[in-house]
Amino acid sequence: MPSIPLWNGSVSSCASNLLARVPMSSTTQLCLGSAFLGVFSHQAVYIRGEWHLRAPRLVQGYSLVAAAIFGVQCRLGTDVVTSLARTGLIAGSYAAALFSSIIIYRRFFHRLRHFPGPPIASLTKFWHVWKSRNGQNHLLLEQLHEKYGPVIRTGPEELTIIDPAVMPAVDGFRSECTKAVWYDMLHPTTALNTTRDKPAHDARRRIWDRGFSPKALAAYEGRVQEYAVVLSSRIDELARQGARVNVTDWFYWFTLDVMGEFAFGRSFDMLRDEEWHYAVQLLRKAMSLVGPFSPVPWLAQIGFKLLPGMIYVRDWFAMVKFCRGRMDERIQMKGDKPDVAHWLIQASLEQNSLQQDIDWLTGDALTLIIAGSDTMAATLVLMFYELARTPYHQELLLSEFRGINIADRHRLQYCAHLNACLNETMRLHPTLMTGGYRQAPPQGITIGNTYIPGNTTIVSPRYSLGRLETSYEQATEWIPERWTTRPELVKDNRGFSPFALGRYNCVGKTVAMSEMRYITALLVTRFEVFFAPGETGQRLFEDLRDQFTASPGRLELQFRRRE
Ligand code: HEM
Numbered sequence: 001m002p003s004i005p006l007w008n009g010s011v012s013s014c015a016s017n018l019l020a021r022v023p024m025s026s027t028t029q030l031c032l033g034s035a036f037l038g039v040f041s042h043q044a045v046y047i048r049g050e051w052h053l054r055a056p057r058l059v060q061g062y063s064l065v066a067a068a069i070f071g072v073q074c075r076l077g078t079d080v081v082t083s084l085a086r087t088g089l090i091a092g093s094y095a096a097a098l099f100s101s102i103i104i105y106r107r108f109f110h111r112l113r114h115f116p117g118p119p120i121a122s123l124t125k126f127w128h129v130w131k132s133r134n135g136q137n138h139l140l141l142e143q144l145h146e147k148y149g150p151v152i153r154t155g156p157e158e159l160t161i162i163d164p165a166v167m168p169a170v171d172g173f174r175s176e177c178t179k180a181v182w183y184d185m186l187h188p189t190t191a192l193n194t195t196r197d198k199p200a201h202d203a204r205r206r207i208w209d210r211g212f213s214p215k216a217l218a219a220y221e222g223r224v225q226e227y228a229v230v231l232s233s234r235i236d237e238l239a240r241q242g243a244r245v246n247v248t249d250w251f252y253w254f255t256l257d258v259m260g261e262f263a264f265g266r267s268f269d270m271l272r273d274e275e276w277h278y279a280v281q282l283l284r285k286a287m288s289l290v291g292p293f294s295p296v297p298w299l300a301q302i303g304f305k306l307l308p309g310m311i312y313v314r315d316w317f318a319m320v321k322f323c324r325g326r327m328d329e330r331i332q333m334k335g336d337k338p339d340v341a342h343w344l345i346q347a348s349l350e351q352n353s354l355q356q357d358i359d360w361l362t363g364d365a366l367t368l369i370i371a372g373s374d375t376m377a378a379t380l381v382l383m384f385y386e387l388a389r390t391p392y393h394q395e396l397l398l399s400e401f402r403g404i405n406i407a408d409r410h411r412l413q414y415c416a417h418l419n420a421c422l423n424e425t426m427r428l429h430p431t432l433m434t435g436g437y438r439q440a441p442p443q444g445i446t447i448g449n450t451y452i453p454g455n456t457t458i459v460s461p462r463y464s465l466g467r468l469e470t471s472y473e474q475a476t477e478w479i480p481e482r483w484t485t486r487p488e489l490v491k492d493n494r495g496f497s498p499f500a501l502g503r504y505n506c507v508g509k510t511v512a513m514s515e516m517r518y519i520t521a522l523l524v525t526r527f528e529v530f531f532a533p534g535e536t537g538q539r540l541f542e543d544l545r546d547q548f549t550a551s552p553g554r555l556e557l558q559f560r561r562r563e
Contacts, residue, residue, distance in 0.1 A: 038097030117153030191363030211343035219338030465495035
C-alpha cells in the first residue's frame with residue numbers, strides 16, 4: 001500500500017506560509033479544507049488494504065501534524081487558548097469528515113451491507129469490545145445466532161458463520177483462506193501460529209513437524225508420564241486427607257510443567273511447588289486482554305508500540321523477556337534431551353542462523369506454552385466436570401482399562417469410550433470457543449449457499465457449531481455414546497473440528513490426545529471422582545473466559561482411592 005507522508009519539514013513551512021497569508025477569520029475555510037482532506041484520505045487511501053499494523057505510526061503522525069498546526073499559530077502570535085481551540089476545530093473537522101465517510105461507506109456501500117447483524121456492528125468493532133468486555137464472546141455469538149441466523153455481520157469486515165459447512169470451507173485442504181488480521185495482534189512477536197504469510201508459515205511448519213514425528217513423540221512419552229504420575233500422587237495425598245482438589249489449578253500446573261519441558265527442557269515446577277510460577281502468572285494476566293481486545297488488533301498494536309509500560313502490556317513484555325532468557329539457557333544446555341525445542345534449535349543450527357532466529361525461537365516457545373497447556377488443561381477440567389456428574393461413565397472407562405497396560409499409548413488410543421469422552425468434551429466445551437479467524441481469498445468463497453465476498457474475516461465459533469440442533473440430537477447434553485454406540489445422535493459432523501483442518505491444523509494433536517488419554521486413564525483407574533460438597537460447577541462456567549483459548553473457572557472435586 002502506498003503510504004502518505006503525514007509530516008515533514010516542507011509541510012511545516014508550507015503550513016506556516018499558508019497560515020501567515022490567510023487572515024485568522026478564515027478558520028472556517030481551514031476547517032472545510034480539513035474536512036475535504038478527511039473524506040479524501042478515506043476514499044483515496046484508507047478504504048483499501050490493511051492498516052492495523054500502521055496504527056501506531058498513524059497516531060504518531062496525526063499527533064505531530066496537530067502539534068505543528070498549534071505551533072505555527074503560536075508563532076504567528078495567536079494566544080495559546082485560541083491556538084488550541086483552532087487546532088481542535090481543524091483536527092475535529094478532519095476526524096468528523098473521515099469518520100462520517102467511513103460510517104456512510106460501511107453502512108450503505110460496503111460489500112457486506114446486505115448481511116444481517118446488529119447495525120452498530122457494521123460501523124465499528126468497538127461495540128464488540130464493549131459487548132465482550134467480560135470475556136464471554138462465545139455467549140454473545142450464541143445470542144446473535146438466535147436473533148440473526150447462521151450468517152451474521154459482526155464487524156465492518158467480519159462475518160460470523162454458524163453453519164457446519166464453514167469448517168471444511170475455510171480450513172479444508174483446498175481452501176484458499178488465510179489467517180485473518182487477528183494473528184497480527186502480537187506483532188512483532190514472530191511464531192508459527194501467528195504467521196499469516198502462507199509460504200513463511202509452511203516453511204516454519206515443516207520444522208515443527210519434525211518435532212512431532214512418531215520418532216520424536218516416542219521420546220517425549222516417558223517424560224509426560226513422569227509428570228502425570230507426580231500429579232496423580234499429589235492428588236493421592238489430598239485424597240487421603242479427604243481434601244477438596246481445585247482441579248483447575250492442578251490440571252494447569254500439570255500441562256504447563258509439561259510444556260515448560262517441551263519448550264525449554266525445564267519445567268515451571270508448579271506441581272512440585274503447588275503454586276503458580278510468576279512468569280506464568282504474567283502470561284495469564286496478559287492473555288486476559290486477548291478476549292476483549294480480539295476485535296481490535298490495531299488497538300493492541302498501539303498498546304504494544306506506544307504504551308509498553310502500561311499494565312498488562314508490561315506483563316506481556318516481561319513474559320517474552322523471561323522466555324527469551326529460558327531459550328538462551330536451553331540453547332546452552334548440554335545433552336540431547338527429547339523436547340520440541342531441540343528440533344527448532346537444530347533447524348537453526350543446520351541453517352547456520354541461530355542468532356537471527358532467536359526471536360522465532362522465543363515466539364515459538366511462547367506458542368508452545370499457550371497452545372499446548374491452555375487447551376489441554378481446559379479440556380481435562382471440563383471432562384472431569386462431566387465425569388464427576390456421571391459416575392456411570394467412570395465405570396465404563398474403568399471396565400475399558402481393565403486388563404490393559406495404560407502406559408502403552410498405542411493400546412490406549414483404541415479405547416473407544418475414552419476417545420468418545422474426549423471428543424464429546426471437545427464438541428460441547430471446545431477450548432478454542434470462537435478463535436481461529438480466517439480471511440476469505442480476494443475472489444471470495446462460497447459457504448453452503450452463501451457467497452462470501454473477498455477479504456472478509458470469517459469467524460466460525462466452535463462453541464456454537466458444537467451446539468447446533470441441526471447437527472446433533474440433544475445438542476447441549478454430554479453424551480459420549482454419540483461417537484460410539486449411538487451414531488444416530490450425530491446428524492452432521494462437518495462442524496466438529498477441535499484440532500482444525502488443513503495447513504493450519506494443530507501440530508500437537510497426537511501428543512495432546514495421547515497425554516489426555518493417559519492422565520484420564522491414570523486418574524480414573526486410581527480414584528473415584530465426585531463433586532466436593534457445595535460444588536455445582538456454577539463457578540466453572542460463570543468464570544469461563546474466551547481469550548482465544550478457553551480459561552475455565554475454579555472447579556473443586558474430591559477423589560477417593562479405589563480399592
Ligand atoms: C486439547 C488439546 C488441543 C486442542 C483442542 C488444540 C486445538 C488447536 C486448534 C483448533 C488449532 C488451530 C488454531 C488456529 O486456527 O489458529 C491449533 C493450532 C496449534 N496447536 Fe493445538 N490444540 C491442542 C493441543 C496442542 C498441544 C499439546 C500442542 C503442542 C504440544 C499444540 C500446538 C499447536 C500449535 C503450535 C498450533 C499452531 C499450528 C499452525 O499454525 O501451524 N496444540 N490447536
